[in-house]
Amino acid sequence: MALPFRKPTRVRPAAPAALLVLAAVGAAFFLLPLIGLLLRTPWAAAWDQLRSPEVLTALRLSLLASFSATAIALVFGVPLAWTLARLTFPGRAVLRAMTVLPMVLPPVVGGVALLLVFGRRGLLGGWLASTFGIHLPFTTAGAIIAETFVAMPFLVITVEAGLRSMDTRFEDAARTLGASRWTVLWRVTLPLVRPSLLAGAVLCWARALGEFGATITFAGNFPGRTQTMPLAVYLALETNPDAAIVLSLVLLAVSLAVLIGLRDRWLGAS
Amino acid sequence: MRLGIGAFELDVDFKVEPGEVVAVLGPNGAGKTSLLRGLAGLLPLDAGRVALEGMVLEEPAAGVFVPSERRPIAMVFQDYLLFPHLTVVENVAFGLRSRGTPRSEATATAHRWLERVALQQEAQRKPASLSGGQAQRVALARALATNPALLLLDEPMAALDASTRVDLRRDLRRHLESFRGVRLLVTHDPVEGMAMADRLVILEQGRVLQSGSPAEVTQHPRSRYVADLVGVNLFRGRASHDVITLAEGGSLTAAGAGGGDVFAVVHPRTVALYRTRPDGTPRNVWEGRALDLDRQGDRVRVQLAGAPRIVAEVTPAAVRELGLDRGDTVWIGVKATEIVVYPA
Numbered sequence A: 001m002a003l004p005f006r007k008p009t010r011v012r013p014a015a016p017a018a019l020l021v022l023a024a025v026g027a028a029f030f031l032l033p034l035i036g037l038l039l040r041t042p043w044a045a046a047w048d049q050l051r052s053p054e055v056l057t058a059l060r061l062s063l064l065a066s067f068s069a070t071a072i073a074l075v076f077g078v079p080l081a082w083t084l085a086r087l088t089f090p091g092r093a094v095l096r097a098m099t100v101l102p103m104v105l106p107p108v109v110g111g112v113a114l115l116l117v118f119g120r121r122g123l124l125g126g127w128l129a130s131t132f133g134i135h136l137p138f139t140t141a142g143a144i145i146a147e148t149f150v151a152m153p154f155l156v157i158t159v160e161a162g163l164r165s166m167d168t169r170f171e172d173a174a175r176t177l178g179a180s181r182w183t184v185l186w187r188v189t190l191p192l193v194r195p196s197l198l199a200g201a202v203l204c205w206a207r208a209l210g211e212f213g214a215t216i217t218f219a220g221n222f223p224g225r226t227q228t229m230p231l232a233v234y235l236a237l238e239t240n241p242d243a244a245i246v247l248s249l250v251l252l253a254v255s256l257a258v259l260i261g262l263r264d265r266w267l268g269a270s
Numbered sequence B: 001m002r003l004g005i006g007a008f009e010l011d012v013d014f015k016v017e018p019g020e021v022v023a024v025l026g027p028n029g030a031g032k033t034s035l036l037r038g039l040a041g042l043l044p045l046d047a048g049r050v051a052l053e054g055m056v057l058e059e060p061a062a063g064v065f066v067p068s069e070r071r072p073i074a075m076v077f078q079d080y081l082l083f084p085h086l087t088v089v090e091n092v093a094f095g096l097r098s099r100g101t102p103r104s105e106a107t108a109t110a111h112r113w114l115e116r117v118a119l120q121q122e123a124q125r126k127p128a129s130l131s132g133g134q135a136q137r138v139a140l141a142r143a144l145a146t147n148p149a150l151l152l153l154d155e156p157m158a159a160l161d162a163s164t165r166v167d168l169r170r171d172l173r174r175h176l177e178s179f180r181g182v183r184l185l186v187t188h189d190p191v192e193g194m195a196m197a198d199r200l201v202i203l204e205q206g207r208v209l210q211s212g213s214p215a216e217v218t219q220h221p222r223s224r225y226v227a228d229l230v231g232v233n234l235f236r237g238r239a240s241h242d243v244i245t246l247a248e249g250g251s252l253t254a255a256g257a258g259g260g261d262v263f264a265v266v267h268p269r270t271v272a273l274y275r276t277r278p279d280g281t282p283r284n285v286w287e288g289r290a291l292d293l294d295r296q297g298d299r300v301r302v303q304l305a306g307a308p309r310i311v312a313e314v315t316p317a318a319v320r321e322l323g324l325d326r327g328d329t330v331w332i333g334v335k336a337t338e339i340v341v342y343p344a
Helices: A017-040 A043-051 A053-086 A092-104 A107-118 A125-132 A140-165 A169-176 A181-192 A194-210 A213-218 A229-239 A241-261 B032-040 B088-098 B103-116 B132-144 B162-177 B190-196 B214-219 B224-230 B316-322
Strands: B002-005 B008-011 B021-025 B050-052 B055-059 B073-076 B150-154 B182-187 B199-204 B207-212 B233-240 B243-246 B251-253 B260-266 B272-274 B284-296 B299-306 B310-314 B329-334 B339-343
Touching: A017 A241, A043 A053, A043 A241, A053 A092, A053 A140, A053 A181, A053 A194, A053 A229, A053 A241, A092 A140, A107 A125, A107 A140, A107 A213, A140 A194, A140 A213, A169 A181, A169 B032, A169 B073, A181 A194, A181 B088, A194 A229, A194 A241, A213 A229, A229 A241, B008 B032, B021 B190, B032 B073, B032 B150, B032 B182, B073 B132, B088 B103, B088 B132, B103 B132, B132 B162, B162 B190, B182 B190, B190 B214, B199 B214, B199 B224, B207 B214, B207 B224, B214 B224, B224 B233, B233 B251, B243 B260, B272 B310, B272 B316, B299 B316, B299 B329, B310 B329
Parallel strands: B021 B182, B021 B199, B073 B150, B150 B182
Antiparallel strands: B002 B008, B050 B055, B199 B207, B233 B243, B233 B260, B243 B251, B260 B339, B272 B329, B284 B299, B284 B329, B299 B310
């Protein structure tokens, strides 16, 4: 005698075959370039390439510029994030939109905009040059400014989200214990949003390290002065492809390290 | 003091004597936490005055506002809010450090406080690894270490397991007794309020309904909330020649009711139920319908509709004898001498 109904055996829904094929293509699209890069790496010569003066110069400059950009972003971005998260004032939405704009703006446009402000005939550029003798375009400082412009939004939105999700009653508790607003900020608020600060700083630094468009537009491409790693990779591709591959590999390693460092945050507990 | 948050308005006026433990008792949403936040300076007042030991801390009309961090007030928050990134001893030293005490001195004082609450073993632990009772003691030590003139406690027992609450309440009471300043705790748990406080302040919908010693408040409730807490029937009406005309309809005859606006309290145990109209002793007899029967231990509480509504408490045997069920009609009798009357 047949049972009136079948016992359900399948727990998971069946995946449509077409979906899996498309997903596989999507995954291959990400994986193949990485494999290509690894396959074509001249491993034997890699060490020598890494120690060549051009590579070392670009690496040193990239580290200097990206860390400086991150430091500047921390100094100005954290107060900005705090203002956006904690204060209500007219125009806050507009300010937030302006802050996030560099994330979606083509970096080249950012570079042009920076030139229009800090360039020789820019809004502030002439005044900076005549008053302080500061010339930003086509200098290392210019490269740092360009990277900061593009990377700081990552820090601001990450820290703002952290500040918004934190329990502000901890700040109340600190105040009833006699802590001034400044003490509350340093000893309670910032330590409590430390994960967001770290994540924001790392994201900001990674974005600054990879910055290309705004840097080349605003700061140019001078070895030792404004030629950062991504610029060096692009240039080397024509003259010395092996160097380009090794430099790319270094950047890839850095990106992977960042991803692994933040895996709890992004990849969850899978 | 008066303050408003959105549509909610808190308007309270009471005084606390030096060295007194006062419990503010009220249902959820009565404004208890707002009251504490107002006193602590975390919620600005719209009007009124907060004064402590003769010093005005806040008076909007006079433009006075002392910020939280400069008020001699410490607070134990409902879920304690121990700083998770600091160790236990750093938490306790936080207030002293914030007020400029050098680190070594602050740490030494913090260790002394931890010793007083028997937690010196846990000094270097992080708050996340503490039990609820330990966290409460750390929060208390952290608050008292600043030597406040007023200690505020917001639902200090709410975050604890019911099974440990009785012991921990006794501990808390003991720790509070060793503190000389004014202690003000808010709670929605009447047992907690009566166990810990010298005086109760009943707060409902942002207003003080009653204030007095636990005995006064329970013997002479002045609100439905308190009457329900104590488990008695409360009526309000106008008395004239021993007859009280009730606001909700019906009347009661009470010995020595006097005149004017009065409250009348009838204990459910003194309410008698009959199948037929009784003749004889009870001066108050009316007909009612049983809305609900609720067995509580060796007693059955019977909710009765009628003029007026009343709750009777009878034995299960009496319920059986009456054959009483939900929806049945019974006669209700209350002796005039069992009604406690006091002016409204």
